[in-house]
Amino acid sequence: xxxxxxxxxxxxxxxxxxxxxxxxxxxxxxxxxxxxxxxxxxxxxxxxxxxxxxxxxxxxxxxxxxxxxxxxxxxxxxxxxxxxxxxxxxxxxxxxxxxxxxxxxxxxxxxxxxxxxxxxxxxxxxxxxxxxxxxxxxxxxxxxxxxxxxxxxxxxxxxxxxxxxxx
Amino acid sequence: xxxxxxxxxxxxxxxxxxxxxxxxxxxxxxxxxxxxxxxxxxxxxxxxxxxxxxxxxxxxxxxxxxxxxxxxxxxxxxxxxxxxxxxxxxxxxxxxxxxxxxxxxxxxxxxxxxxxxxxxxxxxxxxxxxxxxxxxxxxxxxxxxxxxxxxxxxxxxxxxxxxxxxxxxxxxxxxxxxxxxxxxxxxxxxxxxxxxxxxxxxxxxxxxxxxxxxxxxxxxxxxxxxxxxxxxxxxxxxxxxxxxxxxxxxxxxxxxxxxxxxxxxxxxxxxxxxxxxxxxxxxxxxxxxxxxxxxxxxxxxxxxxxxxxxxxxxxxxxxxxxxxxxxxxxxxxxxxxxxxxxxxxxxxxxx
Numbered sequence: 443x444x445x446x447x448x449x450x451x452x453x454x455x456x457x458x459x460x461x462x463x464x465x466x467x468x469x470x471x472x473x474x475x476x477x478x479x480x481x482x483x484x485x486x487x488x489x490x491x492x493x494x495x496x497x498x499x500x501x502x503x504x505x506x507x508x509x510x511x512x513x514x515x516x517x518x519x520x521x522x523x524x525x526x527x528x529x530x531x532x533x534x535x536x537x538x539x540x541x542x543x544x545x546x547x548x549x550x551x552x553x554x555x556x557x558x559x560x561x562x563x564x565x566x567x568x569x570x571x572x573x574x575x576x577x578x579x580x581x582x583x584x585x586x587x588x589x590x591x592x593x594x595x596x597x598x599x600x601x602x603x604x605x606x607x608x609x
Numbered sequence: 610x611x612x613x614x615x616x617x618x619x620x621x622x623x624x625x626x627x628x629x630x631x632x633x634x635x636x637x638x639x640x641x642x643x644x645x646x647x648x649x650x651x652x653x654x655x656x657x658x659x660x661x662x663x664x665x666x667x668x669x670x671x672x673x674x675x676x677x678x679x680x681x682x683x684x685x686x687x688x689x690x691x692x693x694x695x696x697x698x699x700x701x702x703x704x705x706x707x708x709x710x711x712x713x714x715x716x717x718x719x720x721x722x723x724x725x726x727x728x729x730x731x732x733x734x735x736x737x738x739x740x741x742x743x744x745x746x747x748x749x750x751x752x753x754x755x756x757x758x759x760x761x762x763x764x765x766x767x768x769x770x771x772x773x774x775x776x777x778x779x780x781x782x783x784x785x786x787x788x789x790x791x792x793x794x795x796x797x798x799x800x801x802x803x804x805x806x807x808x809x810x811x812x813x814x815x816x817x818x819x820x821x822x823x824x825x826x827x828x829x830x831x832x833x834x835x836x837x838x839x840x841x842x843x844x845x846x847x848x849x850x851x852x853x854x855x856x857x858x859x860x861x862x863x864x865x866x867x868x869x870x871x872x873x874x875x876x877x878x879x880x881x882x883x884x885x886x887x888x889x890x891x892x893x894x895x896x897x898x899x900x901x902x903x904x905x906x907x908x909x910x911x912x913x914x915x916x917x918x919x920x921x922x923x924x925x926x927x928x929x930x931x932x933x934x935x936x937x938x939x940x941x942x943x944x945x946x947x948x949x950x951x952x953x954x955x956x957x958x959x960x
Contacts, residue, residue, distance in 0.1 A: 530762065
């Protein structure tokens with residue numbers, strides 16, 4: 443009787459220790475994984491629905507499609523923003539594009555706006571080239587992004603990396 | 610001796626009954642009941658134009674032109690030339706009307722056929738720092754923009770900020786003035802700033818402060834910071850005000866609007882400040898049910914001494930040539946009883 447009681451106690455103690463050990467390993471694994479893998483926005487968060495129909499206006503008031511811009515370079519950095527929104531964020535996006543331009547990278551800025559003269563006056567003051575305007579309705583219909591400003595790295599027409607810019 | 614006491618008593622009676630024998634009184638002399646577009650948002654900066662109509666911006670409602678007979682839309686919401694969005698400050702610009710649209714655009718409107726039409730834009734060359742400016746003034750060929758303008762957004766937990774940013778007429782930045790450090794946990798940018806011209810000086814008052822910053826308009830430096838005499842009921846802003854409370858989450862507009870209403874009415878915040886008729890008139894909330902909603906503090910312009918304290922339920926909108934224009938029953942969007950647009954006009958009258 444005594445032997446079976448002590449056997450039961452040993453078993454219970456073994457299972458208890460095993461459970462604790464498994465829990466500790468699981469918690470440690472979660473912590474390590476959280477530190478190892480930083481949360482990144484997946485490129486799928488941004489998409490171009492129909493680049494052939496996404497009409498943009500240049501500073502010269504000429505219409506181009508997003509598709510035309512995308513096929514012209516192998517690697518392209520595209521910033522999309524609303525210059526009447528958070529100006530600190532817009533400014534950072536443009537500054538980042540300028541830095542990339544210094545490294546001889548292809549960069550394009552696209553601002554969401556409805557008034558061409560307004561866009562032209564502002565763009566001339568900001569002095570960044572090349573820059574385009576996309577009307578709000580076209581932006582909402584054909585460009586899907588949860589947030590602007592966003593800088594998108596496009597390789598051979600495919601979105602490789604995105605970075606949202608905030609304060 | 611008895612004769613002297615009699616004279617002293619008579620003098621005392623005359624002084625104590627001064628209001629009845631030839632003293633001046635602040636009295637209502639007019640009332641407008643304009644029809645037209647309703648006003649339902651919190652009042653922002655306002656002015657009296659060339660035709661003695663009220664021009665003002667109201668949160669959510671938009672820019673409105675209020676005449677004795679009607680309220681009309683000054684500019685629709687939008688991005689077109691004559692439209693407005695993210696508007697805040699309003700001021701006179703060489704006889705035209707300037708409305709500041711965040712970020713960094715001043716729209717100039719000209720009075721034509723009884724309403725305003727857009728004439729041109731002036732772009733301020735703004736920096737990369739976060740700012741929420743609230744008011745604007747054109748004086749001595751410069752733009753004085755008042756509000757919170759952070760100077761370096763990378764510092765924490767408190768950020769250096771300026772209350773006044775000065776630009777030349779074409780929008781080139783000249784100087785920032787009145788710098789302090791603001792905690793990142795606050796929403797101090799929701800506060801109101803009042804910027805007024807007095808000859809070659811610019812007066813700046815901040816909603817939660819009881820002092821006047823006096824700036825030299827020509828030399829662009831802070832000349833004086835004058836502490837104003839305040840009435841005994843004055844209730845200062847509690848430390849917890851203008852801090853994030855997040856009742857329904859940080860991005861909930863409903864929670865922010867409720868908090869804004871509580872903040873504005875919860876202490877003796879300055880609701881407007883105007884210079885006219887030799888006085889600096891500061892309207893503050895009493896935040897005390899024993900009194901009416903607001904107190905009007907008349908300070909003499911030369912010495913900034915408090916001369917009169919009056920009480921009213923009406924919200925001070927603007928003043929011109931000795932006439933003070935009030936929105937009846939308070940600030941629309943904040944106070945109850947403001948559903949109809951009623952303008953009460955007050956003047957100092959010799960009785």
